[in-house]
Amino acid sequence: MAHQTIRDILADHPAFLGFDGAALDLIAGCGRNMRYRAGELLFREGDAAETVVILRHGDAAIELAAPGRGPLRVESLHPGDIVDWSWLLPPCRAMSDARAVTDVAAIALDARCVLDKCDEHTELGYRLFRLWLPHLARRVRMQRLQLLDLYGAHAR
Amino acid sequence: MPAEAAISGSMRPQPYRVTEVLRELDDVVTLRLAAEDRAPLPFRPGQFNMLYAFATGEIPVSISGDPSRPDELLHTVRRVGAVSSALAQLERGAVLGLRGPFGSHWPVETERGRHLLFVAGGLGLAPLRPAICRALARRADYAGITLVLGARSPREILYAWQLAGWAAAGAMKIHVCVDHAGPEWGGPVGVVTSQFPRALDGIAPDRVSAFLCGPEIMMRHGCGDLEHLGIHPERMWISMERNMKCATGLCGHCQFGADFVCRDGPVFRYRRVRRPLGIREV
Numbered sequence A: 001m002a003h004q005t006i007r008d009i010l011a012d013h014p015a016f017l018g019f020d021g022a023a024l025d026l027i028a029g030c031g032r033n034m035r036y037r038a039g040e041l042l043f044r045e046g047d048a049a050e051t052v053v054i055l056r057h058g059d060a061a062i063e064l065a066a067p068g069r070g071p072l073r074v075e076s077l078h079p080g081d082i083v084d085w086s087w088l089l090p091p092c093r094a095m096s097d098a099r100a101v102t103d104v105a106a107i108a109l110d111a112r113c114v115l116d117k118c119d120e121h122t123e124l125g126y127r128l129f130r131l132w133l134p135h136l137a138r139r140v141r142m143q144r145l146q147l148l149d150l151y152g153a154h155a156r
Numbered sequence B: 001m002p003a004e005a006a007i008s009g010s011m012r013p014q015p016y017r018v019t020e021v022l023r024e025l026d027d028v029v030t031l032r033l034a035a036e037d038r039a040p041l042p043f044r045p046g047q048f049n050m051l052y053a054f055a056t057g058e059i060p061v062s063i064s065g066d067p068s069r070p071d072e073l074l075h076t077v078r079r080v081g082a083v084s085s086a087l088a089q090l091e092r093g094a095v096l097g098l099r100g101p102f103g104s105h106w107p108v109e110t111e112r113g114r115h116l117l118f119v120a121g122g123l124g125l126a127p128l129r130p131a132i133c134r135a136l137a138r139r140a141d142y143a144g145i146t147l148v149l150g151a152r153s154p155r156e157i158l159y160a161w162q163l164a165g166w167a168a169a170g171a172m173k174i175h176v177c178v179d180h181a182g183p184e185w186g187g188p189v190g191v192v193t194s195q196f197p198r199a200l201d202g203i204a205p206d207r208v209s210a211f212l213c214g215p216e217i218m219m220r221h222g223c224g225d226l227e228h229l230g231i232h233p234e235r236m237w238i239s240m241e242r243n244m245k246c247a248t249g250l251c252g253h254c255q256f257g258a259d260f261v262c263r264d265g266p267v268f269r270y271r272r273v274r275r276p277l278g279i280r281e282v
């Protein structure tokens, strides 16, 4: 099988649907492949958020550590998902743990590199926010529903 | 003139004996009932009975067993208030009153040839279970069957033993997701809607008929998301809950928009209730 470049991988990946060739060329320069074994942490709460991790294969989970209760799994992530957004928002520290639930293959983009390219090529920045914001909005909406404790005894 | 006003058949509770109590979850039991002096009660998937806990009151409860086994009349009850708690406390041998069955049903039989998608949240699996049993019994009639089930946590998955059996039999794809879990849970964490893209992967949306039962917000968002994914509102059904008294369309207690849930529902085509579902005051 022919070797797939980062550029090829991005071109096939759902998170990059709608990005044109020039945008993919720019972003590919910031990317590398990552693999995590099932159970391994992708990052830990408080870590400097320097990487945009985008799942290609396998599932991951967002976890929060609660005293005396161990890690609580609060959200599952699947191929196509962008794992976390802390790289974009000061103070750029991970707000939760992220763990591979199965073996995971991911694309890791250097966050500084992506942000610099967005500053330099504002059209890329605009496209990135336009195309990635719906992903973030979908997750916020789902978490709102989750907050409602929908299946509790007094939800109807 | 008779001293007592005549009570029509559908208003008169008949005695049923509890022949078994299955403890499903901390606050949920399934009662197996047998008629004291009558033949087993035929019912259609999605219908409900009014169960009467003597000296406490009467509430609507869906029939949760296999419609091909009316001799095993099952009702799954969650303790939320006076009547449901009284029912949940009944022991084997106790007698309760039962009227029914009432209401509309899940139209799985008219959806032959299509891919059936069942979406259940929490106790919503109880009213859907008869429809799933019916569909599995005629598996060859359908292009496929998928169940997406949401629960609060892995400990609160209803009928977990049966899900394991269904999964092992391989006749249906099952996606179970929970609101929160410890790291021992290998499945997805999130709301049921988060599982739709995976559950429908590779299935043409115009071949899908969806049946949703659970909290109203889940059904509202669930139907909205399924519509967004290309499933036609004519091909989605939901089961509504409203407080009831007569269950026969007489008292108006269960009014929902222009409909009475006891008579026109509880199972409604989504297209019919889409508007009132979005109105807060209804």
Ligand SMILES: Cc1cc2nc3c(=O)[nH]c(=O)nc-3n(C[C@H](O)[C@H](O)[C@H](O)COP(=O)(O)OP(=O)(O)OC[C@H]3O[C@@H](n4cnc5c(N)ncnc54)[C@H](O)[C@@H]3O)c2cc1C
Pocket: A153, A154, A155, A156, B048, B057, B059, B060, B061, B062, B063, B075, B076, B077, B078, B079, B080, B081, B082, B083, B084, B085, B123, B126, B127, B240, B241, B242, B243, B244, B266
């Ligand atoms: C068609 C239909 C089918 C139903 N099927 C089932 C079933 O299979 N199993 C089952 O356990 N219940 C089912 N219900 C709901 C059940 O009828 C109610 O939970 C019951 O009426 C509550 O009566 P209660 O006297 O125990 O509580 P109440 O004293 O009436 O209420 C106590 C508290 O519980 C809340 N509450 C009332 N009803 C509900 C509800 N439906 N969900 C959550 N909280 C509620 C009230 O707001 C109140 O805070 C069904 C309802 C309908 C309309």
Ligand code: FES
Pocket: B243, B244, B245, B246, B247, B248, B249, B250, B251, B252, B253, B254, B255, B260, B261, B262, B263
């Ligand atoms: S409960 Fe009386 S009309 Fe529905």
